[in-house]
Amino acid sequence: MSQDTTFHESSDPGAGRLAGLPVPFRLLILLATLFVFFVAINLMGDALKSLTKSYVTDLLQQATSNPLVGLLLGVLTTSIIQSSSTTTSIVVAFAAAGTIDLRGAIPIVMGANIGTTVTNTMVSFAHVRRQGEFRKALAAGTVHDWFNILAVILLLPVEVTTHILEKSALWVKEVVIGTSFGKVEGLKTMVKPIVKALSELFHYPGLTLAVALIILFITLVMMVKVMRSIFIQKMARIMDRFLFRNAATAMAVGIVFTILVQSSSVTTSLVVPLVGAGILTLKQIFPYTLGANIGTTVTAFLAALALAAGVEGNPEVAAAARNAAGVGVTVAIVHLVFNIFGIVLIYPIKRIPIFMAEWVASIVTVSKKRAVIFLLIYFAAYLAPLAIILIF
Numbered sequence: 001m002s003q004d005t006t007f008h009e010s011s012d013p014g015a016g017r018l019a020g021l022p023v024p025f026r027l028l029i030l031l032a033t034l035f036v037f038f039v040a041i042n043l044m045g046d047a048l049k050s051l052t053k054s055y056v057t058d059l060l061q062q063a064t065s066n067p068l069v070g071l072l073l074g075v076l077t078t079s080i081i082q083s084s085s086t087t088t089s090i091v092v093a094f095a096a097a098g099t100i101d102l103r104g105a106i107p108i109v110m111g112a113n114i115g116t117t118v119t120n121t122m123v124s125f126a127h128v129r130r131q132g133e134f135r136k137a138l139a140a141g142t143v144h145d146w147f148n149i150l151a152v153i154l155l156l157p158v159e160v161t162t163h164i165l166e167k168s169a170l171w172v173k174e175v176v177i178g179t180s181f182g183k184v185e186g187l188k189t190m191v192k193p194i195v196k197a198l199s200e201l202f203h204y205p206g207l208t209l210a211v212a213l214i215i216l217f218i219t220l221v222m223m224v225k226v227m228r229s230i231f232i233q234k235m236a237r238i239m240d241r242f243l244f245r246n247a248a249t250a251m252a253v254g255i256v257f258t259i260l261v262q263s264s265s266v267t268t269s270l271v272v273p274l275v276g277a278g279i280l281t282l283k284q285i286f287p288y289t290l291g292a293n294i295g296t297t298v299t300a301f302l303a304a305l306a307l308a309a310g311v312e313g314n315p316e317v318a319a320a321a322r323n324a325a326g327v328g329v330t331v332a333i334v335h336l337v338f339n340i341f342g343i344v345l346i347y348p349i350k351r352i353p354i355f356m357a358e359w360v361a362s363i364v365t366v367s368k369k370r371a372v373i374f375l376l377i378y379f380a381a382y383l384a385p386l387a388i389i390l391i392f
Helices: 013-019 023-050 055-064 067-081 084-096 102-115 118-127 131-162 164-177 188-202 205-243 247-261 264-269 272-276 282-295 298-308 315-349 351-364 368-391
Strands: none
Touching: 023 084, 023 188, 023 205, 023 298, 067 084, 067 102, 067 131, 067 368, 084 102, 084 205, 084 298, 084 315, 102 131, 102 164, 102 315, 118 131, 118 264, 118 272, 118 368, 131 164, 131 272, 131 282, 131 315, 131 351, 164 315, 188 205, 247 264, 247 282, 264 282, 272 282, 282 315, 282 351, 298 315, 315 351, 351 368
């Protein structure tokens, strides 16, 4: 790759500092962070159970009783925290705690897919001083938006009328996973005492939930930084040599890279400068971004696994805990099924999202004034859900 397209770890100060540590030490940090993530999910679950029948439950149930409001809640939450992984992990915990049901969780998961694409668009603005590059980079940054928007437009009405995603996820849960999910004994003895101690320390369920959410967000950010410090250079080399040979390879690498770095935003943002520089085309990176959508669903499975780690020895309690974990993993499966269905429906008509991305970019990049207007409209579109949610 040329000097202009080399990926530098220094672009992420946190990843750069970690890169100075030996790889085994970084792996230990990753394992420790993953363990704290498990603790945060279980702590959140305990707090949510204590908050049952409270204002938090009522608020969420009111929000998710309307699929459109649930969708907008997912868009708003993810656009603010810029992590669909965090949003879906929270939804998994809420569903497992019985705060929201599976049907109410599905639109939130759909909205999370849309909200996570802001980062890609922001990366494209690094090319704003060069009109030609900016046009190509902006198209690359927004093509992910158009795919997710089209997927929601096509699948949300179908889901509301037929519940096909819900039924598919339940079928996968029953046939592929069965009743074995939740029988996780290794983490139980380590996680449960820590969760109990933290719950007693913070005492109030609302405070405990807030602390759990903060820990969850910090651990996910840390996981991204550690994984990025380990894999980013290898990622660049693999991109250069293998990635864009064909659509299937690009999609597969998008899946793998996103699983490794635990962030679809990081994965897709890597290719935006390459399109801006003319190294790659929008058509080439499109399947790669779809693979990133699938790869990002792994975090929700980790969250469901974390909930399963809290199973107690008493048979009745253990059965209830496994059922709760089962609900959580079903939400995770919904996220996966939604992305697979979206790919099946939209990839054959990929010219539409690609055309939309190129068309918007051709209009926006005419002048810097239009670029500023675009940014204002873009952010307004992501913040509009807040006003709609408050009205409902």
